[in-house]
Amino acid sequence: MKNPVMPASGTFGAGREYSEFIDLNCLGALVVKTVTLRPRDGNAPPRLYEVSSGMLNSIGLQNEGIDHFIEHDLPYLRQFDVPIIINIAGNTLEEYAQLCREIKGVEGISGIELNISCPNIKAGGIAFGASSRLAEQVTAAARYNTDLPLIVKLTPNVYNVSKIAQAVVYGGANAVSLINTLVGMSIDTNTFKPHLGNITGGLSGPAIKPVAVRMVWEVAQTVKVPIIGIGGINSTLDAIEFLLAGATAVAIGTANFVNPRVMIEIIDGIESFLRQRNMSDIRQIIGKVKV
Amino acid sequence: MFQVNADVIAKEEVIPGVFSLTIVSPVISENAKPGQFVHIACNQGGNFILRRPFSIHRIVPGKAFEILFRVVGRGTEALSRVKVYDILDVIGPLGNGFKYSERITSALLVAGGLGLAPLLYLAEELTNEQVKFYPMLGAQTKTKLLRYIDFKRIGKKTYVATDDGSSGHNGTVADLLNRTIHYIRPEIIYACGPEPMLRKVAQTADEFGVKCQVSLETKMACGVGVCLGCACVTRQGYKMVCKDGPVFDARDIIWDKEEIEPTLLGGYRCETAKVSDPG
Structure with missing residues (x-):
């Protein structure tokens, strides 16, 4: 990786749209939107609602399925000199395993991120991420079916995130990424109806950053594998906070929607942050929070 | 589509609560088509974050474009406080506009x-x-x-x-x-x-x-x-x-x-169809 900055899954599609705004070759890695075994149409609208310092979404993993991804998106992504991380989700353990098998030997994929934390689908998703037993099982199932580096994306909607992190490491994860969105809800006081068609949705944006930093810090105390810190990162200093808490890399989500150039600004920003402090290696700040 | 930092060169409160802003951007005005929109960062750093979409209302060819909006929420409220010569972060032109041709009678x-x-x-x-x-x-x-x-x-x-x-x-x-x-x-x-x-x-x-x-x-x-x-x-x-x-x-x-098909309410596409389709 050239640098520790990548998009968070689902906020960058497969790169096409934002390639008009930034040079994708500059990214540390490119995490694509969740791919499932078969196409999903997603949830009924309205699918998003902005709240104070954040947004709720209930997209429902709309995507065209793994075959379409391999045929149409991957050839496009292969032209860039950037590690491609495919994010996958299934309804069942077997679907995660099968997705890993489908990816086997496919050229141009550098890693797999297991989405076991989507709050917006009826089956699978968060169910796997909320139980350490299931989280370990699904990771092991994926591990058994792939030789690629395996990242597991964790949900904050649990009491003890470290326990889940530990479980997925036992299951064979090479890294963890956290946090996915927090389940939230918002109600229209005129109509008495929820603002989202799916009633509840995932909260993202600056509002969740302190929760994310705390969870990254907790997990960093517990597991040895690299952590990708995610949650409301909007600026260089937000990213630095995550690194100090113990993340080795960061992923930018909602902020991409606000400013398509934000990742480039953060990549440059981290570099000048280190330079200003006469630091030559990012490891000089990773996990260096003074507590 | 382009992301530009653009000057506001004219502002008018057309009627109470309805504003028009004229924003300088040769690249947006040259590439725009009727029905397309611009996505404007109304308040970066405030307690709301998302851009707001506005239809392109008029074009000053090759120079600028105009938007017209009513204050309905936080985004439009912040935008209504923009002053002439302020700079706005604008993405556009976006979307597919109206389809028309000279053959329409x-x-x-x-x-x-x-x-x-x-x-x-x-x-x-x-x-x-x-x-x-x-x-x-x-x-x-x-x-x-x-x-x-x-x-x-x-x-x-x-x-x-x-x-x-x-x-x-x-x-x-x-x-x-x-x-x-x-x-x-x-x-x-x-x-x-x-x-x-x-x-x-x-x-x-x-x-x-x-x-x-x-x-x-x-x-x-x-x-x-x-x-x-x-x-x-x-x-x-x-x-x-x-x-x-x-x-x-x-x-x-x-x-x-x-009228929304049940297959569009989450789950895999054609899941319902597959169950009922014996083939």
Whole structure:
């Protein structure tokens, strides 16, 4: 990786749209939107609602399925000199395993991120991420079916995130990424109806950053594998906070929607942050929070 | 699409609570088409974060574009406090606009309230193409009837409806359309306004066999087709208002939530079909 900055899954599609705004070759890695075994149409609208310092979404993993991804998106992504991380989700353990098998030997994929934390689908998703037993099982199932580096994306909607992190490491994860969105809800006081068609949705944006930093810090105390810190990162200093808490890399989500150039600004920003402090290696700040 | 830091060179409070901003951007004004929109960062650093989409209202060719908006929430409220010479972070032009050509014999432009914003731009382009068109403007009351003079200047005949009857037809613009479509007999209708109005306009157009394009409005996050948040339901499944629209063929839109296929309510596509299909 050239640098520790990548998009968070689902906020960058497969790169096409934002390639008009930034040079994708500059990214540390490119995490694509969740791919499932078969196409999903997603949830009924309205699918998003902005709240104070954040947004709720209930997209429902709309995507065209793994075959379409391999045929149409991957050839496009292969032209860039950037590690491609495919994010996958299934309804069942077997679907995660099968997705890993489908990816086997496919050229141009550098890693797999297991989405076991989507709050917006009826089956699978968060169910796997909320139980350490299931989280370990699904990771092991994926591990058994792939030789690629395996990242597991964790949900904050649990009491003890470290326990889940530990479980997925036992299951064979090479890294963890956290946090996915927090389940939230918002109600229209005129109509008495929820603002989202799916009633509840995932909260993202600056509002969740302190929760994310705390969870990254907790997990960093517990597991040895690299952590990708995610949650409301909007600026260089937000990213630095995550690194100090113990993340080795960061992923930018909602902020991409606000400013398509934000990742480039953060990549440059981290570099000048280190330079200003006469630091030559990012490891000089990773996990260096003074507590 | 481009992301630019653009100067505001003119601001006007057209009527209380409704503002127009003229924003300098040669690259956006050169590439824009009627019905397209711009996505503006209204308050970076405040307690709301997302950009707000605005139809392009008018173009100063090669130089600038104008937006017209009513203050309805935090985003528009912040934008209404922008001053001349302030700089705005703008992404645009975005989306697919109205489809038209010089071969159209006559067009009817139906605007509900601020729905007139993209239609004035369209009207000016239709004038350039020498297409005959009729503006039909709806407002709550005479004083809220905006850009009447501008439409009247270039339109064949301008129809007006006000909810309180203070000008033109006493009733809604959709109602006026229903009463007049049989003698205006347009080849195509272009409509923009609140959803209940668009729905009625689409119904009327369908009844009289007139082609109709509607410009939809939804909440958006990215504005460029990435987040898949601004879905609308069409006969071809979910479409994104920002990227596939905001202008759609009215016949493609499914207006009744009850008509949404169960396969579109989460889960895998055709899951239900597969269960019932023995093959």
